[in-house]
Amino acid sequence: MPEAAQAAALSATLRTVNDLACWVSEVAFAHGVPREYELRKHTYPHLKACGLGAQAAQHVIKKVRDAYTTLHANIRAGNLGKPKSKRRIKAESKPITFRPEAAQPYDDRCLSWQYDQQTVSIWTTAGRIKNVRFSCSADALKVLQQYRKGESDLIERDGSFYLIATCEVPEAEPYEPDGFIGVDLGIVNISTTSTGYQAAGRGLNRYRRRQLALRAKLQKKRTKSAKRRLKERSRREARHVKNTNHIIAKTIVTEAERTSAGISLEELKGIRQRVRLRKPQRVALHSWAFAQLGDFIVYKARRAGVPVVFVDPAYSSKECADCGHVDRLNRISQAKFACRSCGVVAHADRNASRVLARRGKDAWTAGRESRAPATP
Ligand SMILES: [Zn+2]
Numbered sequence: 001m002p003e004a005a006q007a008a009a010l011s012a013t014l015r016t017v018n019d020l021a022c023w024v025s026e027v028a029f030a031h032g033v034p035r036e037y038e039l040r041k042h043t044y045p046h047l048k049a050c051g052l053g054a055q056a057a058q059h060v061i062k063k064v065r066d067a068y069t070t071l072h073a074n075i076r077a078g079n080l081g082k083p084k085s086k087r088r089i090k091a092e093s094k095p096i097t098f099r100p101e102a103a104q105p106y107d108d109r110c111l112s113w114q115y116d117q118q119t120v121s122i123w124t125t126a127g128r129i130k131n132v133r134f135s136c137s138a139d140a141l142k143v144l145q146q147y148r149k150g151e152s153d154l155i156e157r158d159g160s161f162y163l164i165a166t167c168e169v170p171e172a173e174p175y176e177p178d179g180f181i182g183v184d185l186g187i188v189n190i191s192t193t194s195t196g197y198q199a200a201g202r203g204l205n206r207y208r209r210r211q212l213a214l215r216a217k218l219q220k221k222r223t224k225s226a227k228r229r230l231k232e233r234s235r236r237e238a239r240h241v242k243n244t245n246h247i248i249a250k251t252i253v254t255e256a257e258r259t260s261a262g263i264s265l266e267e268l269k270g271i272r273q274r275v276r277l278r279k280p281q282r283v284a285l286h287s288w289a290f291a292q293l294g295d296f297i298v299y300k301a302r303r304a305g306v307p308v309v310f311v312d313p314a315y316s317s318k319e320c321a322d323c324g325h326v327d328r329l330n331r332i333s334q335a336k337f338a339c340r341s342c343g344v345v346a347h348a349d350r351n352a353s354r355v356l357a358r359r360g361k362d363a364w365t366a367g368r369e370s371r372a373p374a375t376p
Contacts, residue, residue, distance in 0.1 A: 001133040002161060009124040010132075010161055011101075014154065016125045017060055018098040020047055024064045029095035036065045051125055059105050067096045101156035103164070111152055111163075115145045120163065122154070134163060143167050158232065172305030177262030177364065180309070182357030183252060183297070184316070184349050185266055185290050188334060191248055192349035194357040195255055199248045204241065211237050241289050249296035256306045263301055264360020266313035268294055309367070311359040320344060321354035 002010055024043045028034065031042060040061050047057035071091060074080055080088045110123040118141070121130040136144070147167040155162050182194040190199045211233060218226045218233070256263050268291050301308045317337075319326045325341035332338050337348040 001135055002129075003132075006129050006132050007161065009126040009129055010122070010154065011156060012126065013124040014102070014104060014156055015100045016050070017052070017056060017104050018100050018102050020050060020052065021060050021064050021098040021102075022095070024061055025067070025095040025097065028064055028068060033065075033068045036062060039065055053110075053123060055107060055110050056123060059107070059110075063098075063105060064096070067098075071096060103153040103155045105151045105153055106163075107151050111154075113144070113148065113165075115141060143169065158235075169303060171302045174302075174305045174307045175260060177307050178260045180262045180264045180357045180360035180364065181252065181256050181259075182264045182353040182355065182360060183266070184353040184356055185268075185293070186349055189349050190244075191252070191293065192347075192353045193252060193255070194350070194353040195259070195261075196350075197251060197255060198349070199244075199251075204244055207240060208237070242292065245289065245293040245296050249293060249300050252297055253300040253304055253306055256301065257304045262307035262309060262360060262364060263297060264356050264363070265294055265297060265308060265310050266316070266356060267310045307364065309360045309363045311356060311363050313356065316352045316355045316359070317348060319355045321346070321351045321358065 024039070024047070027042050028039050031039070033039075034042075040058070043061055044057055047060060048054070052060065075088065075091070080091050082088065106122065112121045114120065117131075118135065119131045119133050121128060122132055144165060144167065147169050148165050149168045150166045152166065153164040155164065180194075184192045186192070188200075190204060192198045215230060215233060218230050252263065255261075298308055300306075315326050318328055318330050320330060320337075320339040320342060322344045323339060323342040325339055327340045330337055330339055331348055333348070335348055336345070337351040338345045
């Protein structure tokens with residue numbers, strides 16, 4: 001929450017360091033992307049001459065080198081396609097560039113935090129500025145105070161400034177679970193657990209549809225302001241999904257902790273392929289939203305010492321949780337499950353979550369046997 005003059009200094013700083021990062025990137029590219037030490041020899045004096053302090057200059061060089069490391073790792077992992085693909089040629093044929101408001105790392109020498117006053121003192125190209133106010137939730141402030149460690153990133157987005165701090169929160173020692181909670185992910189019900197919790201997707205799906213309708217309207221106008229509003233809208237939507245996912249993850253982890261249970265999650269590889277959808281539903285599904293929910297559950301569970309296992313979800317919607325009979329016909333409709341063998345009738349998602357719970361328990365037991373020291 002910088003005042004106007006402070007905001008101007010921060011904005012100018014980001015523009016300067018990112019402009020220089022683009023230049024360092026060109027030098028790196030021209031020299032075949034040398035190691036950080038050699039890249040520093042080529043660029044450090046010029047960065048200092050441009051008014052960057054020693055720390056800022058080193059951060060710019062490291063940021064550029066790290067960006068190339070990431071790019072090369074992505075290429076190696078095949079994330080940019082085959083050697084002759086368009087995307088890969090595009091990525092390899094020119095230097096990496098940095099947006100004017102891209103993140104800039106700050107260490108403790110360039111940035112200091114006064115938690116009680118909720119202010120920071122931060123290096124800028126116009127000198128160090130003090131008493132820059134920041135805001136965060138009460139919980140976040142506690143985490144900052146206790147666990148903040150290492151570098152923070154300064155970014156600018158839509159005219160607002162954010163500091164993204166790194167916090168190293170210790171994890172609890174995982175306990176031996178007394179049973180598992182199975183979590184079934186779906187479109188109609190975002191998540192259903194074997195203990196009875198159900199997060200309906202209705203609200204989220206309705207929100208998504210409304211956003212999509214508005215987006216279609218905006219997309220017709222190709223003006224600059226329409227583009228900006230589209231961007232804002234998609235960010236707002238992502239925040240909404242994120243918030244929902246946080247709430248669902250917290251509910252599930254708290255429940256597991258309270259009952260000393262573990263959590264059994266579906267492996268998410270290929271949820272898009274696995275879930276067959278009619279067209280209107282397709283827009284509601286975004287695999288990243290499910291992957292995010294999985295990530296949130298995992299990190300909240302690790303903090304609380306709740307064991308998490310990943311299981312193969314294949315046929316979990318067609319298998320009976322009571323007798324194990326697998327039959328496509330068991331699933332009568334989207335919501336209803338009726339076993340052709342033992343006759344049990346259940347909510348389809350609830351049945352699937354119980355199947356996942358059992359698989360989690362089996363996976364845990366199998367893992368424990370393989371973890372146990374071999375008897376001679
Ligand atoms: Zn059955």
